[in-house]
Amino acid sequence: MTECDFDSTGNNIEQITGYEPRLIPDEGLSVRIRPINLNDSDAWIIFVNGLSPYSKFYRFHHIIKDVCAEDARPFCSIDYKNSFALIAELVKDSCFEIIAVGRYTRINESPNAEFAIVVDDDFQRRGIGVEIMKDLAKVAGKNGITTFEGYTLIENFEIINFLKKCGFDLRIIQRTGMRHISFSTDKMVGVRGFEPPTT
Numbered sequence: 001m002t003e004c005d006f007d008s009t010g011n012n013i014e015q016i017t018g019y020e021p022r023l024i025p026d027e028g029l030s031v032r033i034r035p036i037n038l039n040d041s042d043a044w045i046i047f048v049n050g051l052s053p054y055s056k057f058y059r060f061h062h063i064i065k066d067v068c069a070e071d072a073r074p075f076c077s078i079d080y081k082n083s084f085a086l087i088a089e090l091v092k093d094s095c096f097e098i099i100a101v102g103r104y105t106r107i108n109e110s111p112n113a114e115f116a117i118v119v120d121d122d123f124q125r126r127g128i129g130v131e132i133m134k135d136l137a138k139v140a141g142k143n144g145i146t147t148f149e150g151y152t153l154i155e156n157f158e159i160i161n162f163l164k165k166c167g168f169d170l171r172i173i174q175r176t177g178m179r180h181i182s183f184s185t186d187k188m189v190g191v192r193g194f195e196p197p198t199t
């Protein structure tokens with residue numbers, strides 16, 4: 001256990017969330033998934049500022065300037081029920097670095113939540129995103145969230161492939177410049193309402 005397994009008031013986050021941190025098997029790397037907390041603010045800032053403009057744009061849907069401590073607070077301070085975020089951290093010696101974040105936020109008091117995920121450019125296509133997304137859906141289900149939804153940029157086909165690979169049953173509605181994606185937090189393979197490009 002490290003200090004990041006405890007929140008700022010010393011509570012054990014595993015006990016609060018019921019999520020047991022786990023290692024993702026990856027050749028030669030030690031990558032651990034665990035819930036984020038406020039002690040992760042500095043690492044979160046380094047992670048977001050280090051993303052490529054492309055990944056930042058796909059994640060936040062607009063061009064963002066460097067983030068600061070004030071920006072980190074709402075992203076790292078969550079209630080672990082209506083809002084939840086899992087990070088993948090690369091553990092090296094006794095240091096760690098955030099290399100991915102997946103999160104959901106419940107929409108009002110509904111059983112739906114908005115989801116978002118982003119993986120450090122140097123660690124994409126290694127299966128880390130799938131591991132986070134599947135765990136996030138399980139956690140959400142336990143917290144009474146039955147559906148994930150979100151808008152993605154129309155050109156972001158990667159996210160469709162990615163969510164399919166996770167095994168979700170996607171419902172996709174095209175809007176001007178955007179695509180609305182929703183799926184049950186229970187896994188079921190399939191995609192409805194989506195015409196892939198013919199080229």
Ligand SMILES: CC(C)(COP(=O)(O)OP(=O)(O)OC[C@H]1O[C@@H](n2cnc3c(N)ncnc32)[C@H](O)[C@@H]1OP(=O)(O)O)[C@@H](O)C(=O)NCCC(=O)NCCS
Pocket residue numbers: 054055056058059115116117118119120123124125126127128129130131152156157158159161162163165
């Ligand atoms: C989309 C994203 C989260 C995927 O994370 P990842 O860790 O790279 O994904 P994985 O390695 O787990 O990929 C699993 C599958 O998703 C699909 N996939 C992932 N990235 C893809 C890409 N760039 N192009 C096409 N398919 C892709 C593939 O089917 C892949 O399986 P494969 O490698 O065996 O072919 C990551 O690319 C990312 O951070 N993108 C920028 C931010 C973003 O678009 N967020 C979504 C909006 S909130």
